[in-house]
Amino acid sequence: VSATRLEVRAGALRSEPALPEAPGGLVLLADENTQALVPGGWSDVPRHVVPAGEASKSWQVLGGLLGALDAAGLDRDGHLLALGGGVVTDLGGLAASLHRRGIPWTAVPTSLIGQVDAAVGGKTAVNLGGGKNSVGSFHPPDHALVDPEALATLPAAHLRSGMAELLKTALIAGPEQTEAVRGLTPETLASAGERAEAVVESCLATKLALVSDDLHDQGVRRKLNLGHTFGHAFESLRLGELLHGEAVGLGLLCATRLAAGLPHTPLEQELRQLLGSWGLPVRAELEPEAVLTAMLRDKKRRDGGHTAVMLHAPGRVVVREGVPEAALAAALGAVLRPA
């Protein structure tokens, strides 16, 4: 596991960050929106720009990017810079893992989900056929350069969505990080300076610690799926309506009820209030049967009950095997209106 060097600094992109040493050349990947954030001192780096949005996480766009790296003569000791949201870092990381069988890369995440989650940890992917992230690799960036000020231009809904991921990681980390995240709001994060730096950095450090013990996602890393077993099902059933983080926020409430085994515990109520205060949904209009079907489709061929991540308290997150379907159904009551 190659370690990722983290650099979290508000204003980093305006302050002409250093370019990596790369005897084999440099290429910069951005999308149509994020190319506006390229530091002036990086303007001489050959640039490959892809359309903004999930459609760029495709086999065709990946092939075009790899062709551009080849045409640029990027060597095995070259380096790729990926500046953008989760789409750009997922795509760039995968291209870096494949070009000349793997070159180093730098993630410069510009979305909140990217900054606190997607850009580090090494999971790269594009979509192919019917499957989301069906093709990918594990290839952590050598360097993650994170500038919370870059969040200033994000749509409000994306900031809210990212707050749910930030909260998820804080809940895994412990009570102290959870308190720090409670003190932030989506509206003020980009201008929160050192406070934003501290929260984002601690969140990334938590994630990297879990990942470095388990790059290939067999053990402790699965804690990072907190809220996601439920969340992926909500997201797939409300595709285009529910952002990833919104779905994860709902999933956190279910994971809390699943751990408690009973409704309306103080922790569940606190989290509901916090998510609501950030403008995130705390209820979904969905049929429990449909959600369960979507959840179990994700888990096919894992016999003898299901694997679920449970939230007992901040810092007490447990991956449990053999969870019965009835327990998952009951936990859905945290966000679904009774039928």
Add this chain to the structure above:
Amino acid sequence: VSATRLEVRAGALRSEPALPEAPGGLVLLADENTQALVPGGWSDVPRHVVPAGEASKSWQVLGGLLGALDAAGLDRDGHLLALGGGVVTDLGGLAASLHRRGIPWTAVPTSLIGQVDAAVGGKTAVNLGGGKNSVGSFHPPDHALVDPEALATLPAAHLRSGMAELLKTALIAGPEQTEAVRGLTPETLASAGERAEAVVESCLATKLALVSDDLHDQGVRRKLNLGHTFGHAFESLRLGELLHGEAVGLGLLCATRLAAGLPHTPLEQELRQLLGSWGLPVRAELEPEAVLTAMLRDKKRRDGGHTAVMLHAPGRVVVREGVPEAALAAALGAVLRPA
């Protein structure tokens, strides 16, 4: 590094080899020629067939294969079988490394180069843009099932070409393996039974030992490039005329002269006689200048002389940095006619 389990057995494919345990499903990759070699007991495995030949090592064919793995519902604990020559195992290994971020696979190499070299070691690739093997990964097969009888249907030129790779690995391994290889001929290998098994197995074990110490090709693995620094240049200048192994055979003569620093040593003469007896070329009609240019293009940005692999004696192969261009030019005299 995941270890590859080696199974070398003459007649293995006729004797209904066991299928791997794969709760997440199986898919078999073959090409139009090699599907004739699929064991009867494997006929129920969903099959993806690609056209025979180097053109199948493409981004488009790789995308089609990955789409087929997705459509077949192959899970993270699924398994890919790749039955064919170097094209099929390079392509299949790369697909296995990318599908669901990596699934296990079995290499069933059916060409001699595949059996003694390409199918194990973990280098996977396709061609993209102008670059041969420009896109790829390191993803060793979990299992390599090698049946020397499968060689019976190979064209004679491909068998001869593979003998040069076999000889190369034997020269790295030592005098004993070199003697064993000298006792074989391209014509009799497929029917040599236990003798073929022993030579192929020892050759693969040598390669795996070097690879397991150095998956990412930074150190001792470079010994495996013996004959290849020269060979790649010959191959690129005589594209379509000179098979890979034929070029490597010429490269072995140059690597011997490079180590000795003088022409016509007993080892060089012995190797020349052996290659000739197998029907391999021992001379090439090329301009030394053109060969040097092609060699140095391969090595761009490695300043301060060149890296070369030298053959002092069977078992005495040395990777040397800082080799001057004049020494490379002199070594070319082993195979180029004087200008």
